[in-house]
Amino acid sequence: MNESFFRPKLFDAIRGYNRERFMADLMAGIIVGIVALPLAIAFGIASGVSPETGLVTAIIGGFIVSFLGGSSVQIGGPTGAFIVIVYGIIHKYGIDGLIIATFIAGVLLLVMGLLRLGTLIKFIPYPIVVGFTAGIALTIFSTQMNDLFGLGITDMPGDFISKWWTYFTHFSSVNFWALGMGLLSIGIIIYSPRLTHKIPGSLIAIVLMTVTAYLLRMQGIGAFETIGDRFTISAQLPKPVGVELNLETIRLLFPSAFTIALLGAIESLLSASVADGVISEKHNSNTELIAQGAANIVVPFFGGIPVTGAIARTMTNINNGGRTPIAGIVHAVVLLLILLFLGPLTAYIPMACLAGVLIMVSYNMSGWRSVINIGKGPRSDSLVMLVTFLLTVILDLTIAIEIGLLLAMLLFMKRVTESTRITVSKGKLDLTRAGEIAHHDEVLDIPEGVEVYEIEGPFFFGIANRFEETMATIGDRPRVRIIRMRRVPFMDSTGLHNLGNLIRMSRREGTDIVLSGVREQVREELTQAGIVELLGEKNVCADIQLALQQAHLITKK
Template identity: 65%
Template sequence: MNLSGTIDFRPKLLSTLSNYSLSRFKDDLIAGIVVGIVALPLAIAFGIASGVSPTIGLITAIIGGFLVSACGGNSVQIGGPTGAFIVIVYSIIQNYGLQGLAIATLMAGMILILLGLFHLGTVIKFIPYPIVVGFTSGIALTIFSTQINDFFGLGLTDVPSEFLSKWGVYLANFGNIDPVTLGVGLASLAVIIITPKISRKLPGSLIAIVLITAVVYILSNAVPGIHVETIGDRFGALSTDIPTPEGFDLSMNTINLLLPSAFTIAILCAIESLLSATVADGVTGSRTNSNTELIGQGIANIVVPFFGGIPVTGAIARTMTNITNGGRTPVAGIVHTLVLLLIFLFLMPLINLVPMSCLAAVLIVVSYNMSGWRTVVGIFKAPKSDISVLVVTFLLTVIFDLTIAIEIGLLLAIILFLRRVMENTQIRVYSEQLDVAEGTEATAHEVLDVAPGVEVYEIDGPFFFGVATKFDEMMRTSMGNVPAVRIIRMRRVPFIDATGVHNLELLIRSSQKVGIHIVLSGVNDQVRQTLIKSHIDDLVGHDHICDHITKAVAMANRIAESRRASLNRSVANA
């Protein structure tokens, strides 16, 4: 984490426009139009599934998508509402209302900007993969479960939000399936699945919506008694007016209440947007500025709530659509938002006709693609610790809450990481002889004679709180044997934390009380600076911190010989 460096905010749009050309604009224009068409049904579906209206889904895609492209650190990133947020957004609305969602999204935007300002863009990428897969698969199953009512036409109006209770209600009401609604859903599903087999450039979800909506409209007018619930039936006539910005009341109580949800939104946004950017970089050969991308995502999530929008992040599917259709600059992302804006202003009455079961089919396909079941199967061949993290995160996401899942999943990953580091960090003890080149690739070996009364302890790994405790326990068990000198060899210690310094200080003081000298060997510059700031050099003695083991052994041997000579004189005088 860099708290003192310069602000790393350099939007890709600015560098792109400096050498932009007409031919590049033509490519971006075509890609932007295609992505806008692909994004339309997804924005509507994600808005409805999140518990808001289709209008809000489109507004989020328009405003949020524009800001992600204009302020982000990736050239081809397409921003907007995504399936990953459906669960958390729906939960926040259920518990705290739309204003609670707006405040949580605003705070999430601020957290994202802070992550970017503190240069934490690269750190986010190191969140363990089993956690990402666990909660992504959990979200996929949760999204699928939310679409059963609309897909089968069960007609339920008060479905529980909890996963197990929800399926209990479904199973109790499966006798109320509406065959016509189910037929529309299955037909939509078939169109979405078959379309890519004809051409991968055709947006299957959009073709399904246009085709199935037209068929349902014709049949409902031609055949009496046939009716399938549409967006207009559920939400009424959709507005074509862009909402005016609105404020909301903030208080410390509200902030404390919504901070965990805001943290979850921020982490989800950071993970998904940087994952999308990484995939895009692999295809285009470009390089994302991770910190700028986080700041851009933060700006989008700060602005969108004032217009009633839901959280925004980078969308992998839409970003890849942009790339495959020739988009290479943020201009394509901006064009895609303009396409959505034109649809919003002039075609919203047609969106009222879209059947809800058709949108359910779109989200069922989205949930299948999110599930990553092949990846899950692959992780089950990994170590048991990775499997346990995945399973726990998955179950917590599905059965309890995404916020809890991320928090506990991260905690589990940290604990398992610390355990692995402690298991791999070795503490060796030497006496009598020491091979200087042991543990290196050197072919020439220099063996040092260690005088009686000298012990060498080598720490192989970071000297942080877990290892410090392990080292302290080893030293305590050997306190019965009182040598003249203890050498602590630290050539393989890349860093030392506060607990390591504290335990080292206690060791030095307790050793000095019984007349044992402590000599530190192979201390690198970073560790040396930490020891100097903690005044360990004053405590142990400046000359007792050596840069090489030969110097440390020579000093220790002299001290031990001097001790023996002194004892021999005392015995002779007695």
């Protein structure tokens, strides 16, 4: 399928759709809906909003992602990756700021898809993804200590260090009922796969702990906090609200919105790519971005939080037989029915149990094996990962991604610069040692007063300066300088500018420049920059033999 077209997978899935396929999607959708229930509630509360907001996000966002998406099996909804940034936006700008930031992020995702940038998102350096994912995991873990230990802290600081200092100063007020429920929930999640793989451990933990909490309260035993103690659950979809936009709020919230959009794009396309490998299918990345954009544009009008593709729920969908977007739509319908008919029951879920669920989510997110593997690799990759991780934890996810990308690009350019070779030949040029294909083994004679320079690699701003330094180091003024460019794949504006300056400076010093083996694409760049006209067509040669002949003619003048 051509990536340039917007074509939801649902349109292809309904062709030849039959009862057997529907039954498989129906079962998968029901199971995914049940799996998504505790996660949607937990992510909503951890993000600083109500549990029903998490459910509404999963319902509306999940429906739109499945209806319009470019993946057959993608399940959309709130995810752990957004907890940190959503909590930070609410802390700084309130719920209204979050609504506006999410809406702007949706517009950005829509534009990314329309501009066909889906494939480019996949080129975000892996160490950055691992770094901020591990940082988010640690931050999520740190936000759950209050509920896990039942500390009852109401005014929690936003930054990582202050948060842990507050915990240490309040550990004398640990609620052992809450701690016991939290640890028991973690144990159930860890060990339940030994009994069944069909029912997720998080759901088993929430059901058992909720029943336990209800029975204990009926007997007047135990003092622990439940969702109902902190939130009022409304068993209905919220009414749409307006979004007020002006230039000042856009300017203020654009960095946060950009982070939401970039994070959403990375996570959703990563999830779709993982799914492709399992179901042997190819998703349409641009269509997927448009769907994610539409979901994040619509969800804020209902007070929802950011939406993206969820890897765990997507894999649950695949493992239970889901193969078309119908399964994702069923999952959204199941969550809607739960909200409408079983919503009040969620009030009995202990907060410590949700803390246990999120601690396990943070552990699974951490990707500690990937962290170790990158740490064993090149130092530059380890540095990018470490800086991104520390900035995510200590400062801000927005800053972490921006600095991480900048650092990755600088280190990449440094690597390219170091791998690009500049060699100089005088007197003789051995073509066989250079690995050049010739009619026979030959060593070419370089005429007196001629030097041959060869650049192997891209001729961009970092190399342009090194090239000038190489010639300055040699210190002589030959009659002709031949620059071999057969291994130069591209030139940037700095390389073109420096080459033009070199030609003019060399002429003033009585030295002519001859180019050899210029590739077609590079020749077009040289022509557009006026370099070919400056040199003259006869001084831009197809190969080294012709270049040496031209140099010989120049030296005889």
